[in-house]
Structure formats: C-alpha cells, structure tokens
Amino acid sequence: MIYTGGTIGMVGSDKGLIPGGNMAERLLNQLQTLPEKRRRTLPAFDLLTLPQLIDSSNATPGDWLDLNRLIRHHSRRYQAFIILHGTDTLAYTASALSFLLPQNLPCIVTGSQYPLEKEASDALSNVEASLLVASSLINQPMAHNAGVIVFGGKILQGNRASKVSTHSAQGFDCINLPALGTCSEGKLSWSASAQMAAELKPTPDINFPQISTDAIHDIPQVVILKLWPGIQSQQIASLLAAPVKGVILESYGSGNAPDLNQPLLSAFKAATDRGIIIVNRSQCPEGSVSMSYAAGSALSEAGIISGYDLTCEAAFSKLTLLLCSNLSNKQVKEAFNRNHYAECSV
Known part of the structure; x- marks a missing residue:
C-alpha cells in the first residue's frame, strides 16, 4: 500500500485539515474496529509513505511516472499494490497507471471524501474493499488489472471512470461502462462483465508504447x-x-x-x-x-x-x-x- 497524500490521511489543525503522519499505525487502528470475521479475510500488507505527500490538486504527469517507477521497483516483492490518493485527480492517476503498468499486476487506486478518523468517514470502507479486491485479483486476475478504482462500494475500470461528486461516498463512476463489481461490508461481488474480462488475454501487438527516458525530465x-x-x-x-x-x-x-x-x-x-x-x-x-x-x-x-x-x-x-x-x-x-x-x- 502506497500513501501518496490526500483527504484520507488528513488530520485537523488550527489552520484546518493538514496531512497527518503515522499512516500505517492509524490504518491498523481503524481496521481493528472491523468485526473479527471481516478482519480475518483481509490480506497482510505493508505501507509505504511517499517522502513528500502530494495534495492531488498539485499532482502532475511527473508524479505518474514516479509512481510507475516505484511500483515496478517493488513488484518482485509484492503481488498487488493499493495507492491511497487524493480524490481531485485520482481518475487521472488511475488512467495513467492503466497505461504504464504491466496488465497482469493488480494495482488499485482509492481514497476517501472524508479523513480516516472522521465520524462516518468513507475511508475505512474504501481501504477494506481495496484490500479484498487486491486479494481477489491476485487469485483470479482480469485481462486488465492495473489502475482499478475502488470507491464507494464500486469496483471501476480506472481508465473509464471520472469523479462525479464533491461530497458523496459514491464519488466516482463509469458512465459508458458498467461497474466491474461491488464490495461493501466485507462482501465482494464481481459483475458478469468482469468475469468475462477474467477470461480475456491481452493482445501482445497492442501493448502501450514505452516511455522515453528523456521525456521523464521534459514531459510534453x-x-x-x-x-x-x-x-x-x-x-x-x-x-x-x-x-x-x-x-x-x-x-x-x-x-x-x-x-x-x-x-x-x-x-x-x-x-x-x-x-x-x-x-x-x-x-x-x-x-x-x-x-x-x-x-x-x-x-x-x-x-x-x-x-x-x-x-x-x-x-x-x-x-x-x-x-x-x-x-x-x-x-x-x-x-x-x-x-x-x-x-x-x-
């Protein structure tokens, strides 16, 4: 799990919400509040916090490339990745990762409309659902596993999704494609379209072109x-x-x-x-x-x-x-x- 910043990790201060530290400890504390039966179904995970947290409204294409390199660097050690991201540009990052990452590597992008410790926050449910989806994709991958958005109980193909609400827990949706599935209160259900996608194999001749090393320092x-x-x-x-x-x-x-x-x-x-x-x-x-x-x-x-x-x-x-x-x-x-x-x- 990679914590990049965003509302999910914010804490209160005299000046309003600011990025909070100790995200791993805070996440584990919140996960402990789940019923024991649901906790036992969650996979083990490590959490990596970026050295400089990003307010997603400040995210740039350079940040996409940095995430791509970071995930690839750790891809031999971990079977799946979950990106904790601010919601403002979450769909941009999910789309970019869908083109950048290997399609057989599960990568979930999630966040929340409200901070982790806020009463009735959507953060814990999104994290729990993301962990379940990541575990499921490890065992039964789809054709395209990179850049999947898990948010508000929905599992969405990231390169088909947009933010549709500034405040609702169902903050993201796919207008031109049905949801891949749902995941709420520990119950995961894949749609028929997602099950069909699991049987598809990526076509080698349509792989996305590789990024030039020069472009990393001078993004068009x-x-x-x-x-x-x-x-x-x-x-x-x-x-x-x-x-x-x-x-x-x-x-x-x-x-x-x-x-x-x-x-x-x-x-x-x-x-x-x-x-x-x-x-x-x-x-x-x-x-x-x-x-x-x-x-x-x-x-x-x-x-x-x-x-x-x-x-x-x-x-x-x-x-x-x-x-x-x-x-x-x-x-x-x-x-x-x-x-x-x-x-x-x-």
Missing part, C-alpha cells in the same frame, strides 16, 4: 480546451502554440464545433499542420463522438482525430504518455486510435 505539454458559445480564435491562440504538443478538445454533442467560425477552424488547422495533435471528445459525459455532422466533419478536415468515448482523464493521460514515447506524430495518432486496454468502446 497537453492542454484541455472546452468550446463555449462565441469562442474566438484569438482567445485560444496561446493554447495552440509551442510549447504545447497536444490538445484535448471538448466539443459539443457528438463531436461538433461552430463550422461557420472559419478563423477558429483555420487556427485548429494551422496547429495540426505545425504538429500539434488535437483530440476531439464530447463535453457530454455519455456517448461517443462521431464527427458525422457537418459541424463535426469540419474538425476532421482540420486534422483533428477522434477521442471516441474516452473520458477526459483517459484522453489526457493517454495522449500525454504517447507523446512521452519516441513515436513520430503519425505513430502517436495511430497509437491513440488503438484501443489498448479497453479504455474506449471501439
């Missing part, structure tokens, strides 16, 4: 740009210029943009001609972009590629990590269009 910049009524090309000029290498464009409906706004479309076309990769995904939480309307085909003609039904978090992490590889722009686009680890519905 990717930005997220959301269309709004009345958008003007000059308002977004800085987001379509160096050092930006990639853009996640959040369009209207099924992938539409204002096709009568020629200066905007020209700005997009000029950016793609300069080698900036722009991915089109919908602002709608449910469904995929099709780019079949005239307003959508205009984006395709500008060199913008489809993001299908990828979540914003998965699209951002996938494009960022592909740009960290030694691939050409053409190869990055081809790799982005590939469904590596069931991150989209195509």
Whole structure:
C-alpha cells in the first residue's frame, strides 16, 4: 500500500485539515474496529509513505511516472499494490497507471471524501474493499488489472471512470461502462462483465508504447480546451502554440464545433499542420463522438482525430504518455486510435 497524500490521511489543525503522519499505525487502528470475521479475510500488507505527500490538486504527469517507477521497483516483492490518493485527480492517476503498468499486476487506486478518523468517514470502507479486491485479483486476475478504482462500494475500470461528486461516498463512476463489481461490508461481488474480462488475454501487438527516458525530465505539454458559445480564435491562440504538443478538445454533442467560425477552424488547422495533435471528445459525459455532422466533419478536415468515448482523464493521460514515447506524430495518432486496454468502446 502506497500513501501518496490526500483527504484520507488528513488530520485537523488550527489552520484546518493538514496531512497527518503515522499512516500505517492509524490504518491498523481503524481496521481493528472491523468485526473479527471481516478482519480475518483481509490480506497482510505493508505501507509505504511517499517522502513528500502530494495534495492531488498539485499532482502532475511527473508524479505518474514516479509512481510507475516505484511500483515496478517493488513488484518482485509484492503481488498487488493499493495507492491511497487524493480524490481531485485520482481518475487521472488511475488512467495513467492503466497505461504504464504491466496488465497482469493488480494495482488499485482509492481514497476517501472524508479523513480516516472522521465520524462516518468513507475511508475505512474504501481501504477494506481495496484490500479484498487486491486479494481477489491476485487469485483470479482480469485481462486488465492495473489502475482499478475502488470507491464507494464500486469496483471501476480506472481508465473509464471520472469523479462525479464533491461530497458523496459514491464519488466516482463509469458512465459508458458498467461497474466491474461491488464490495461493501466485507462482501465482494464481481459483475458478469468482469468475469468475462477474467477470461480475456491481452493482445501482445497492442501493448502501450514505452516511455522515453528523456521525456521523464521534459514531459510534453497537453492542454484541455472546452468550446463555449462565441469562442474566438484569438482567445485560444496561446493554447495552440509551442510549447504545447497536444490538445484535448471538448466539443459539443457528438463531436461538433461552430463550422461557420472559419478563423477558429483555420487556427485548429494551422496547429495540426505545425504538429500539434488535437483530440476531439464530447463535453457530454455519455456517448461517443462521431464527427458525422457537418459541424463535426469540419474538425476532421482540420486534422483533428477522434477521442471516441474516452473520458477526459483517459484522453489526457493517454495522449500525454504517447507523446512521452519516441513515436513520430503519425505513430502517436495511430497509437491513440488503438484501443489498448479497453479504455474506449471501439
């Protein structure tokens, strides 16, 4: 178990909530409050605390790469990993780890909406569920075991999940994919889709490209740009210029943009001609972009590629990590269009 920071480990102070220490002792104390029958089903674990705890709103792609290296360093000693993470960017980290880690290595990402010792906190239930899920995946792995989110009684595929509530215990959900299962009060139940996934084998030729060692020190910049009524090309000029290498464009409906706004479309076309990769995904939480309307085909003609039904978090992490590889722009686009680890519905 790796404690990275976040609400789950916060304690009260005169200045409000601050990161607390002694996380291993505090976790064990809380786990001791569970009924003995449920405690006996939990696997043994060690806890590693990062030297510098991260408020997840400060997390960067560099932190994803650091976690990847840390997990791989310890992967011969441990059969599964649980990441205790702040909720703000938890889905980004889970998505990134789903692309970075070996798919046969169970890695759970969890956290909580409320601190561990707070009355009626969701922290203990999420930790208990994560331990049970990790143990289950060790014994019966799925095709894709890395970056699974366990939160609020749900087991979710991390690269298909988003944070959907600022306060609810069910803070995360998958809009375009059913939950893999449920785990609550010590009872674990896998869904039919998860059981089918356990029978699948990853296809070797779709493995995610390796990250360049140079990129670790100079991570390419990717930005997220959301269309709004009345958008003007000059308002977004800085987001379509160096050092930006990639853009996640959040369009209207099924992938539409204002096709009568020629200066905007020209700005997009000029950016793609300069080698900036722009991915089109919908602002709608449910469904995929099709780019079949005239307003959508205009984006395709500008060199913008489809993001299908990828979540914003998965699209951002996938494009960022592909740009960290030694691939050409053409190869990055081809790799982005590939469904590596069931991150989209195509």
